Amino acid sequence: MRYLNISCLIALVFLLSSCSKEDGPGIVSxxxxIIDHSCTKLAAIPSxxxxxxxxxxxxxxxxxxHGSQLTEGMSGLVSFKGPTFSWNNGGTGGSLDLHDYAMSGDLGNPDRTSWAERTRTYLAANPDVNVIIWSWCGQVSDATESNINTYLSLMEGLENDYPGVAFVYMTGHLDGSxxxxxxxxxxxxIRSFCRRNGKILYDFADIESYNPDGVWFGDRNADDGCNYDTDGNGTLDGNWAVEWQNAHTRGVDWYDCTAAHTQPLNANQKAYAAWWLWARIAGWDGN
Known part of the structure; x- marks a missing residue:
């Protein structure tokens, strides 16, 4: 009986340690x-x-x-698909707990490093937070290799210091280049670093490089407004989002919503991908 009790105690200790927050919400260290254009089928996410x-x-x-496209799309999604996708700061009423604009600035505003210290200050005051996500707003366009290395290094520093928090990396929005x-x-x-090192990446640029049918516009100088070059003459004379919206039914195939710098369909796609992100962080394997 003594040996049985010891075995049970060992099993209990192991169970408790395996459920520790040290590895983050549903994520094994x-x-x-990567959340990209292939992660925009909302119906594929198990309820x-x-x-x-x-x-x-x-x-x-x-x-x-630019980062508001995610949350603007998520707000519109509630009207489109119902309260299953509701969210608010605090998670009241069974909603997702998402503090929008939780920290001021972005990954390049007011500079390329302040966001990291603001994250530390925020986490110290909000120890229940277990997911941190920041977006760019154009600063990847003129970034140097060193600038991006600084970003990646600061992210890894946060991951090392807060092992119970999932930190989401992000690419910069398209700019027509x-x-x-x-x-x-x-x-x-950024993508290569995330693949090599097992990071969580929300690939903002990849998501806005494809329409919902999987047609790629990345080789046609697409920009953040979904404009692209239709014939290779250097002029952005088409808009994949407007074209798709016009060929489909609003309120059925897509929904209207606020979408800074872009078209509603782009924010739709960003919202679908955001819910993939949340589900994956929670522990879903993506299948």
Whole structure:
């Protein structure tokens, strides 16, 4: 009986340690995934993982105008699909707990480092928060390799100091400079780092490079407004979002919503991808 009690005690200690917050909400240390255009099918997210996210995640989001596309899209989604996708600061009424504009500025405003210290200050005052996400607002376009290395290093520093928090990396929005532009090169730097090191990446640029049918506009100098070059003459004379919206039914295939710098469909896609992100962080394997 003594040996049985010792065995039970060991099993209990192991169970408690495996449920520790040290690895973050549903994330095993070292795990990572990329949220991109392939993660925009809302119906593919199991309802139980939507509920798991609403039950367990406490999210703080720092951004300025471009980053608002996620939350503007998420707000419109509630009207489009119902209270299953509701969110607010505090998570009241069974909603997702998401503190929008939790920290002032963005990843490049007022400079390229203040966001990290603001994150530390915020987490000290809000120890229940277990997800941190920041967005860019144009600053990847003129970033140097060193600038991006600074961003990546600061993110890793936060991850090391707050192992119970999931930190979400992000690419910069499209700017019309195409595959040979600095933006694409710097975004690839971020993507490569995240793949190699098992990080969580919300690929903002990739999401707005595709329409809902999976047609790619990344090689047509697409920009953040969904404008693109239809014939290779250097003029952005098409708009993939407007074209898709006009060919489909509003309120059925897509929904109207506020969308800073862009079209509603782009914010729709960003919202769908955001819910994939929350579900994955909560523990869903994406299948």
């Amino acid at each position: 070292g795990d990572g995934f 139980e993982w939507i509920e798991e996210a609403k039950s367990n995640l406490h999210i703080a989001y720092g951004h300025t105008s 195409g595959l040979n532009g600095n933006l694409h090169i710097r975004n690839e730097q």
